[in-house]
Amino acid sequence: MVEVSPSIISSDLSHLADEVLKCEEAGAGSFHLDVMDGHFVNNITMGPDLIRSIRKSTDLRLDAHLMIDRPDKYYKSFIDAGADVLLIHYESPVNTMELIKRLEHDNIRYGIVINPETEFEKVKVFLDNAEILLIMSVNPGFSGQKFIGDSLIKVSEAREFIKRNNLKARIEIDGGINDETGKLAVNAGADILVSASFIFKNGIYNPIKKLRDL
Ligand code: DX5
Ligand code: ZN
Numbered sequence: 001m002v003e004v005s006p007s008i009i010s011s012d013l014s015h016l017a018d019e020v021l022k023c024e025e026a027g028a029g030s031f032h033l034d035v036m037d038g039h040f041v042n043n044i045t046m047g048p049d050l051i052r053s054i055r056k057s058t059d060l061r062l063d064a065h066l067m068i069d070r071p072d073k074y075y076k077s078f079i080d081a082g083a084d085v086l087l088i089h090y091e092s093p094v095n096t097m098e099l100i101k102r103l104e105h106d107n108i109r110y111g112i113v114i115n116p117e118t119e120f121e122k123v124k125v126f127l128d129n130a131e132i133l134l135i136m137s138v139n140p141g142f143s144g145q146k147f148i149g150d151s152l153i154k155v156s157e158a159r160e161f162i163k164r165n166n167l168k169a170r171i172e173i174d175g176g177i178n179d180e181t182g183k184l185a186v187n188a189g190a191d192i193l194v195s196a197s198f199i200f201k202n203g204i205y206n207p208i209k210k211l212r213d214l
Helices: 013-026 048-057 071-081 096-105 120-126 151-164 179-188 205-212
Strands: 003-006 030-036 061-067 085-089 109-114 132-136 170-174 192-195
Touching: 003 205, 013 048, 013 205, 030 048, 048 061, 048 071, 061 071, 071 085, 071 096, 085 096, 085 132, 096 109, 096 120, 109 120, 120 151, 132 151, 151 170, 151 179, 179 192, 179 205, 192 205
Parallel strands: 003 030, 003 192, 030 061, 061 085, 085 109, 109 132, 132 170, 170 192
Antiparallel strands: none
């Protein structure tokens, strides 16, 4: 079954624990935490403290999507707050291989993220021990944007590469996902669907069910 990972930033944060519970009841498989620092993207969202609150409300896996300039400087604080997997952008202005080595040394689970303009080719070298390859289907920064169809080509390419090389990385897609675009992504080979507006603007339960059943 497809794993659905609701992006918590679009939930009703004044009722965070309830929103998390509703997602669990609908069958969410993990939670997606969009961390933005106002430098890497033109928006500011949550930091470790909010993640700590979410951690208290769920045992599901928490993926921290780090849209920040200095993941090398801050990664530990997200783990300490309770994140399980760190999603690291290839485009962050740090040495990706060095950062990965540090994460592996510290036994921290991670995934690699690529923006719409980044070719899949660029990140093949980082996938040996990655748990997730996150393919962005919008330019990061805001929820509610339109799905970029070309990202599906990358999903197929990645599916093929992961299969051929017997890698464990699961393919995740993030941005503009609803029941239609989600179906296209699953058909192209995606394992995990991130969604914010589609889920939280449509009452949580039905949209999560629809995405799971794709
Ligand atoms: C975009 C974030 C996404 C976003 C998804 O920068 O990484 O996770 O919240 O929002 P929707 O599903 O509304 O496109
Ligand atoms: Zn995200």
